[in-house]
Amino acid sequence: MNNIPNRQVICETLLELAKDDRDIMVLASDSRGSAAMAPFAKAFPKQFVEVGIAEQNIVGMSAGLAHSGKKPFVTSPACFLSMRSIEQVKVDVAYSQTNVKLIGISGGVSYGALGMSHHSVQDIAVARAIPGLAIILPSDRHETKKMTEALVKYDGGAYVRIGRNAVEDVYDSDDYPFEIGKAVTMREGQDVTIIGVGETVRVALDAADRLMEEGITCRVINMHTIKPLDDAAIIAAAKETGGIITVEEHSIYGGLGAAVAEVVVQNHPVPMKVIGIPDEPAIAGKTAEVFRHYGITSENLKQVALELIKK
Secondary structure, three states, rough: OOOOHHHHHHHHHHHHHHHHOOEEEEEEOOOOOOOOOOOHHHHOOOHEEEEOOHHHHHHHHHHHHHOOOOEEEEEHHHHHOOOHHHHHHHHHHHHHHOOOEEEEOEEEEOOHHOOOOOOOOOHHHHHHHHOOOOEEEOHHHHHHHHHHHHHOOOOEEEEEEOOOOOOOOOOOOOOOOOOOOOEEEOOOEEEEEEEEEOOOOHHHHHHHHHHHOOOOOOOEEEOOOOOOHHHHHHHHHHHOOOOOEEEEEOOOOHHHHHHHHHHHHHHOOOEEEEEOOOOOOOOOHHHHHHHHOOOOOOHHHHHHHHHHOOO
């Protein structure tokens, strides 16, 4: 069982890369602890900036650093980074084409009992509408390491969302190719496709195992990059499996499901089902409790798949 949260993996990866790349910088909004960036601040104090609780300022400062040739990584709670500072993200990062990596920590419903004010289940919808901003949600520690390495080399703005706690591994190791904008087919299948992102990829894989017990082969796609989206993988799934289910830790409006549906309806319409948070304030509770409440479970995905296949 994995005991390392993705936020810790980002810190460890940046620590290693910063030894040879002094342009890498980390900025925190009174969040070095929750972002697991305290080791980086200690090791590279001249490459770390503590801004305090000032989300708009941290984005503006990171854009200025990027203009001077630095590679800033902003670490701040996703609920605030994606909402409170969205104008700075739109203008200072995206419109100004600055090389800023925005790391939204404790995303989705990670803050659990703190409720709607601390949940970030609209962030992908907002970020998708901003031109020139990549959007990535890694599924486990291995993918988080690969993603961080890729982001250091990636010249452009990006919004990354990670959860708070350790998540079950999806990959056996980090010995696999990772490319921003290129989906990963985790399982092959011909009867139906489940597309997951972030922590829901594990749920999708477990659902595929349940369906296999029923004699149904389920394709599972890890759509780690929601923008730029891998249209080809979606179109192939629509043509080859005849039905698509998306599952996400996000509102059913404007996120992964909407992005996939836009591709499907314009290229190869097939039956679809979008699983996520409905149009209501998400309930307060632990992540597993919230997932169960809204059917973000392998058992529910199995039932949804069976019903979709009947159509």
